[in-house]
Amino acid sequence: xSEKSKYNFKCLEQQCTTIACHIRPTIxxxxxxxxxxxxxxxxxxxxxxxxxxxxxxxxxxxSLEMMRKxxxxxxxxxxxxxxxxxxxxCEIRYSRxxxxxxxxxxxxxxxxxLSSKDCPGVGQGExxxxxxxxxRDLADQAFKERxxxxxxxPAVYSIIMTQMIRQSTEAMKxxxxxxxKKMDEIMSKPKSSEDEEESTxxxxxxx
Numbered sequence: 001x002s003e004k005s006k007y008n009f010k011c012l013e014q015q016c017t018t019i020a021c022h023i024r025p026t027i028x029x030x031x032x033x034x035x036x037x038x039x040x041x042x043x044x045x046x047x048x049x050x051x052x053x054x055x056x057x058x059x060x061x062x063s064l065e066m067m068r069k070x071x072x073x074x075x076x077x078x079x080x081x082x083x084x085x086x087x088x089x090c091e092i093r094y095s096r097x098x099x100x101x102x103x104x105x106x107x108x109x110x111x112x113x114l115s116s117k118d119c120p121g122v123g124q125g126e127x128x129x130x131x132x133x134x135x136r137d138l139a140d141q142a143f144k145e146r147x148x149x150x151x152x153x154p155a156v157y158s159i160i161m162t163q164m165i166r167q168s169t170e171a172m173k174x175x176x177x178x179x180x181k182k183m184d185e186i187m188s189k190p191k192s193s194e195d196e197e198e199s200t201x202x203x204x205x206x207x
Contacts, residue, residue: 033097
């Protein structure tokens with residue numbers, strides 16, 4: 001992708017017809033994003049929309065992602081939690097994650113490539129050498145931040161979980177004998193038939 005003609009892109013913003021960037025399967029969040037949002041003073045506004053995804057298999061990594069919500073126009077599809085369907089735009093556009101700023105260009109450590117062919121902005125307008133270099137820099141930065149986030153998150157998660165276990169242990173130690181007995185009774189209490197029935201209903205509903 002050395003020639004400028006190979007990467008022509010212009011975001012159509014609210015005129016976009018496919019909202020490809022909003023409905024893509026995963027919207028990565030990096031530790032760098034958290035740092036930038038903290039510096040900008042937006043962290044507490046954006047953080048409720050960020051989720052920690054734990055591994056489902058040995059091959060999976062701990063990651064940070066934007067949460068999702070069903071589309072009102074098509075509940076079977078979902079989009080980023082910050083997608084405003086009425087306005088057809090992003091509610092945090094000027095503070096969006098680095099992965100969104102780099103979209104649709106991505107870098108995998110060896111080459112630059114388009115992450116989506118559904119974006120109608122691809123092939124639109126003309127990209128100058130300066131704009132192309134800026135796009136590449138963003139894709140390169142996103143690649144590096146993803147890597148460092150994947151590397152650091154397991155340790156950060158372990159530290160947090162260890163601290164929570166310590167606090168829980170200390171809290172148990174400070175319980176009075178009476179409170180400890182009550183806690184033991186609650187923990188050892190057999191599951192009632194009503195609870196089991198409710199659990200079964202919940203499982204049936206999920207299926």
